[in-house]
Amino acid sequence: MEKFELNILGCGSALPTTRHFPTSQVVNLREKLFMIDCGEGAQLQFRKSHLKFTRLNHIFISHQHGDHCFGLLGLISTLGMLGRTADLHIHSPQGMKEIFIPVFAHFCRGLLFKVIFDEYDARKSVLIYEDRSLTVTTIPLRHRIPCSGFLFEEKRTPNHLNREMLDFYHVPISELNKIKNGANFMTSEGEIIPNDVLTFPSDLPRKYAYCSDTLPLDTVTEQVKGVDLLFHEATFSQSEEVRAKETFHSTAAQAAQIALEAEVGQLVIGHYSARYNDEHVLFNEASAIFPHTILAEENLCIPITYKGK
């Protein structure tokens, strides 16, 4: 199975603690890296996770709270010092560009690469990234300011060729691409060999959804239906439900309820309030509702596996 991993760089919330960095994650799909949020210290944690800066071309920012984007300054500055030349795309809600551009201009003079802000409308779900193996779509969330989650969907790859059967039927090289893409093959005797004899099915495409910061939403449950891995914020425990609602956050129980109803493969919770010295209260609460729950922690790497497996 091709590499598809989630690296947690930071899983605390706004107030610093001695145990957590603010929010940042890196999705690694076949060694292409996609950063989600970039809290203070993200570049340090990136290094600690042994990820490669040259593999990072896209950063997705969920919303304009400092604990989700203050790390951009240090990161851009470092990429400049490393002599980067490739464009760097920052996908963010509207309004970030005009704030950050003057700061980069002041502190990161002489960059050899372009920082391109691709601003999206956080009020609706939009496709904001696509390449031959992946799409990224926004998930509208409900926080104190415009905020989006992100749905990473792997594209289905062509079937794998069955070399032995291809040899057996003397399939010419010119036919291989068609067969990879599902075509049958006709032998010189006119016999039709069905595609499934000539190929092994490729892996099913996998999905990862990231949802932070937000009130629990039915629309999220719908949009993350059946994903293999769901990150959902769980800033508070259920005993702080009122506080969660006031601050437009979710509880661990609410995150787990969404995971259950959306029938996801695994749930990873994070964005812990600084009040918790031990997040097992959040873990216990969530896993009682949705057993396949993981507690996010710094430098944890979670393989995204097909949920049926």
Place this chain on the structure above:
Amino acid sequence: MEKFELNILGCGSALPTTRHFPTSQVVNLREKLFMIDCGEGAQLQFRKSHLKFTRLNHIFISHQHGDHCFGLLGLISTLGMLGRTADLHIHSPQGMKEIFIPVFAHFCRGLLFKVIFDEYDARKSVLIYEDRSLTVTTIPLRHRIPCSGFLFEEKRTPNHLNREMLDFYHVPISELNKIKNGANFMTSEGEIIPNDVLTFPSDLPRKYAYCSDTLPLDTVTEQVKGVDLLFHEATFSQSEEVRAKETFHSTAAQAAQIALEAEVGQLVIGHYSARYNDEHVLFNEASAIFPHTILAEENLCIPITYKGK
């Protein structure tokens, strides 16, 4: 002896490593905290060093390179969330205010405290802070952009009263302040009792000097003459002397030579280049020249003791 300590929050240089945070320090004089530089992650390290945000009212920024000031955003933001109301002074070279004010306005709305930028002229030595126990004076440095070090000088405290002798000579309470400040005492019989009979001498005032980032300078040697503790950057080892000069930095040997010539009490070196996986090469080089050398490391707390002791 009153508390006078240096807390190292970060002692790396611009490029992130898995072992060091960028530059930040906190001077603790009798539980008043003074931050020097504020690299990314300074607020996290501040917490880790178990320091109190409420005790911090002054931040001194040496120069406008990101690894010395990007942590301001997260720190100010956190102070806002903690409900701070006391003014916070940021002493910096000219030009920082206009860059940071719009960013604070965008990300730190509704602060209940004022962030006051006290900009200084980095070309000369100026007194930038004074209270009843301390002065802070800038030390002009030579880097790629305007840059200053800081000299922290404790003020001499009044002598301690010798209660036993005061009782013996029936000194009235109304005389105590004068005696503390050095006056003699005349008894009712007209006998003059010298001050040194009535008091114990107070501790000698201590000095701490911070010098980063800079080429080695004779003017620094003069200005830090006899300080009890000197922090001097040692970005490179002597084998990288050419690189050090090109980038306006110092080597460990150069830092030690300044400590030796300035006859300081102790030298602490830091601002290590990312190329060193083990800074003992820098330590060995410096301590061969100046034996009382300390390697800075994260969350190290160094008591500043009178160098004669």
